Amino acid sequence: xxxxxxxxxxxxxxxxxxxxxxxxxxxxxxxxxxxxxxxxxxxxxxxxxxxxxxxxxxxxxxxxxxxxxxxxxxxxxxxxxxxxxxxxxxxxxxxxxxxxxxxxxxxxxxxxxxxxxxxxxxxxxxxxxxxxxxxxxxxxxxxxxxxxxxxxxxxxxxxxxxxxxxxxxxxxxxxxxxxxxxxxxxxxxxxxxxxxxxxxxxxxxxxxxxxxxx
Numbered sequence: 172x173x174x175x176x177x178x179x180x181x182x183x184x185x186x187x188x189x190x191x192x193x194x195x196x197x198x199x200x201x202x203x204x205x206x207x208x209x210x211x212x213x214x215x216x217x218x219x220x221x222x223x224x225x226x227x228x229x230x231x232x233x234x235x236x237x238x239x240x241x242x243x244x245x246x247x248x249x250x251x252x253x254x255x256x257x258x259x260x261x262x263x264x265x266x267x268x269x270x271x272x273x274x275x276x277x278x279x280x281x282x283x284x285x286x287x288x289x290x291x292x293x294x295x296x297x298x299x300x301x302x303x304x305x306x307x308x309x310x311x312x313x314x315x316x317x318x319x320x321x322x323x324x325x326x327x328x329x330x331x332x333x334x335x336x337x338x339x340x341x342x343x344x345x346x347x348x349x350x351x352x353x354x355x356x357x358x359x360x361x362x363x364x365x366x367x368x369x370x371x372x373x374x375x376x377x378x379x380x381x382x383x384x385x
Contacts, residue, residue, distance in 0.1 A: 176196070177197075177298040178195050180296070181193075197298075199366075202307075203307055206304055207309075208310075208359070209284025211287045214242035215244070216246070216283065216288075216310075219246075219293070220249045221247055221248060223251070224295075228255065229337075231259060234264055235263075235264065236341070241287065241349045242267050248272055255270060288310055288359075290345070293318055295319035302314070309359040309362065311359050312362065313334070314333055316335060318333075324365060330365050332344040332358075
């Protein structure tokens with residue numbers, strides 16, 4: 172029986188830890204058919220669970236390193252909400268970072284469209300819907316070199332920026348996209364092209380094929 176996974180990252184884990192082969196089946200993220208490009212009128216944006224593996228605290232620390240006046244909006248809920256609010260105050264970021272909490276699908280689509288760029292730096296992510304949603308909205312993604320499945324889509328200097336997983340490096344990347352309109356637009360267009368062929372049909376065909384053979 173053939174095995175399927177979300178990504179090459181998960182397939183590699185399955186082979187490394189269990190000695191099992193598998194085939195990655197990339198698929199569209201939620202809201203894929205609704206996400207669209209828009210004018211980059213806002214600052215940086217991300218949507219994630221406020222949990223340790225998503226490393227929202229790293230994004231806050233990075234904001235202390237930026238030289239520009241860019242802002243960061245974070246959509247999502249999780250167990251770290253109170254700690255992050257306290258960290259924002261402690262770092263003096265109250266006027267630059269906003270925790271939006273849960274947002275509706277309509278608002279999520281609008282925020283992707285208006286963002287300057289999307290920041291997503293989880294640790295060893297399985298797949299990373301945020302990346303694909305950002306690309307569908309023609310927004311470049313800033314991520315880190317240990318982000319796992321995100322790196323199957325984000326190529327440094329082509330569809331986004333990949334940095335070391337530390338605040339200083341991320342801060343430099345934030346400033347780079349804020350200060351360079353041409354670069355930001357080029358990376359965003361490339362990201363949208365990167366996901367243009369994503370479809371559920373190949374996934375359905377692959378999953379049904381073994382059943383049809385039997």
